[in-house]
Amino acid sequence: MTALRDLKVIGFDADDTLWSNEPFFVETEKKFCALLKNHFIEKELKEVLYKMELENLELYGYGVKGFMLSMIETAVKVSKTEIPKELIAGIINLGKEMLEKPIELLNGIENVLNTLNGKYRLIIATRGDLLDQERKLRKSGISRYFHHIEIMSDKKEKNYLALLERLNIEPKHFLMIGNSFKSDILPVLNIGGLAAYVPFHVIWEHDRVANESSESNERLLRIKEISEILNYIDPN
Amino acid sequence: MTALRDLKVIGFDADDTLWSNEPFFVETEKKFCALLKNHFIEKELKEVLYKMELENLELYGYGVKGFMLSMIETAVKVSKTEIPKELIAGIINLGKEMLEKPIELLNGIENVLNTLNGKYRLIIATRGDLLDQERKLRKSGISRYFHHIEIMSDKKEKNYLALLERLNIEPKHFLMIGNSFKSDILPVLNIGGLAAYVPFHVIWEHDRVANESSESNERLLRIKEISEILNYIDPN
Numbered sequence: 001m002t003a004l005r006d007l008k009v010i011g012f013d014a015d016d017t018l019w020s021n022e023p024f025f026v027e028t029e030k031k032f033c034a035l036l037k038n039h040f041i042e043k044e045l046k047e048v049l050y051k052m053e054l055e056n057l058e059l060y061g062y063g064v065k066g067f068m069l070s071m072i073e074t075a076v077k078v079s080k081t082e083i084p085k086e087l088i089a090g091i092i093n094l095g096k097e098m099l100e101k102p103i104e105l106l107n108g109i110e111n112v113l114n115t116l117n118g119k120y121r122l123i124i125a126t127r128g129d130l131l132d133q134e135r136k137l138r139k140s141g142i143s144r145y146f147h148h149i150e151i152m153s154d155k156k157e158k159n160y161l162a163l164l165e166r167l168n169i170e171p172k173h174f175l176m177i178g179n180s181f182k183s184d185i186l187p188v189l190n191i192g193g194l195a196a197y198v199p200f201h202v203i204w205e206h207d208r209v210a211n212e213s214s215e216s217n218e219r220l221l222r223i224k225e226i227s228e229i230l231n232y233i234d235p236n
Numbered sequence: 237m238t239a240l241r242d243l244k245v246i247g248f249d250a251d252d253t254l255w256s257n258e259p260f261f262v263e264t265e266k267k268f269c270a271l272l273k274n275h276f277i278e279k280e281l282k283e284v285l286y287k288m289e290l291e292n293l294e295l296y297g298y299g300v301k302g303f304m305l306s307m308i309e310t311a312v313k314v315s316k317t318e319i320p321k322e323l324i325a326g327i328i329n330l331g332k333e334m335l336e337k338p339i340e341l342l343n344g345i346e347n348v349l350n351t352l353n354g355k356y357r358l359i360i361a362t363r364g365d366l367l368d369q370e371r372k373l374r375k376s377g378i379s380r381y382f383h384h385i386e387i388m389s390d391k392k393e394k395n396y397l398a399l400l401e402r403l404n405i406e407p408k409h410f411l412m413i414g415n416s417f418k419s420d421i422l423p424v425l426n427i428g429g430l431a432a433y434v435p436f437h438v439i440w441e442h443d444r445v446a447n448e449s450s451e452s453n454e455r456l457l458r459i460k461e462i463s464e465i466l467n468y469i470d471p472n
């Protein structure tokens with residue numbers, strides 16, 4: 001990809017690009033449904049929860065704490081008048097467990113970072129909660145490779161434009177690597193940046209997008225594993 | 237203050253420096269106690285809540301969502317076996333109200349920003365939740381004055397050092413203005429930066445510090461209202 005010759009800064013999405021994340025949400029959702037199994041069947045409850053998450057998204061933003069609050073609000077919604085205190089305590093514990101989960105780096109990450117380190121400025125560009133993402137990075141053991149974590153309240157075109165302004169670079173200098181076509185890839189392509197799409201086996205419903213497979217762009221790389229990026233980027 | 241001659245970047249704390257914030261927490265705490273008044277007297281309940289907040293601080297960090305979760309966990313803790321769903325719903329509503337509060341700028345802010353704008357790089361350096369702080373800034377109508385919001389997971393010396401590295405400036409180029417001696421003033425002085433202390437009439441227990449009045453430093457300004465800063469900084 002000739003567009004890569006101007007590359008200066010590489011932004012990595014964090015959750016499900018550097019380390020596994022969405023599977024923990026799916027697992028927690030299952031446990032949440034189990035807590036409420038006397039009241040609701042799993043499929044219906046998951047729908048109520050998902051709707052609640054979307055309703056609260058503008059107010060809470062992304063991350064575990066908002067998810068915890070949406071689970072609690074869902075439990076309130078489907079309960080009659082009284083809620084067993086164990087139920088609410090159980091939901092809070094599910095959330096705290098998520099926040100304390102160990103970090104599982106995805107395949108090949110460390111080799112990629114090690115190879116690109118020094119040649120390019122590497123940053124993490126993620127949504128979610130600053131404290132939580134900083135903690136995950138610390139636990140991951142790969143923080144030494146990154147110049148900093150950029151926490152974005154959203155990943156739309158305007159957010160990436162603001163990021164580039166802060167980095168003081170042009171779009172052609174920036175490559176974003178991520179697993180969400182909607183949040184990591186499309187907006188970056190649309191503002192003239194470069195993008196490498198590395199799908200993950202689980203994706204949050206809200207991050208799905210229709211034109212994922214049809215989009216064609218000379219500034220877009222499609223790879224199956226993150227290590228393939230080294231076939232395109234010159235580390236020397 | 238001669239130290240001000242090297243000034244390049246001014247960092248403003250947000251909550252209770254630019255706009256009123258802690259009074260809303262105090263007000264919400266009162267309403268929370270009222271929701272539980274059949275179970276507990278206010279003073280005892282406030283102590284349980286404060287202890288819960290501190291216990292959860294490392295995991296949740298600062299901000300309204302963590303406060304909501306701590307209120308809910310407190311309600312669980314002081315309840316026997318069942319909790320009325322209205323109680324949990326009421327707590328969630330209290331939190332949502334906080335997130336949707338209009339912004340009340342403190343006295344003189346707009347004049348200060350307007351005067352310093354263009355001559356210095358103005359940023360917001362705040363703890364708390366990115367989305368929430370961005371929303372407050374948008375509602376405040378003063379976002380045009382700021383280069384960006386710097387969200388810090390904590391406001392300790394190492395966090396300010398990282399901030400200066402990102403800003404690519406030396407400590408002597410940086411002035412921090414804020415209402416918390418512990419979080420806005422001391423760590424900045426300790427790393428060689430400049431600080432202007434503007435106390436606010438309410439302060440969170442956790443942000444109190446003992447040596448507030450005795451600390452003496454030629455890089456420290458003590459002012460009563462933010463507009464007094466213009467007596468020290470040359471806007472030309």
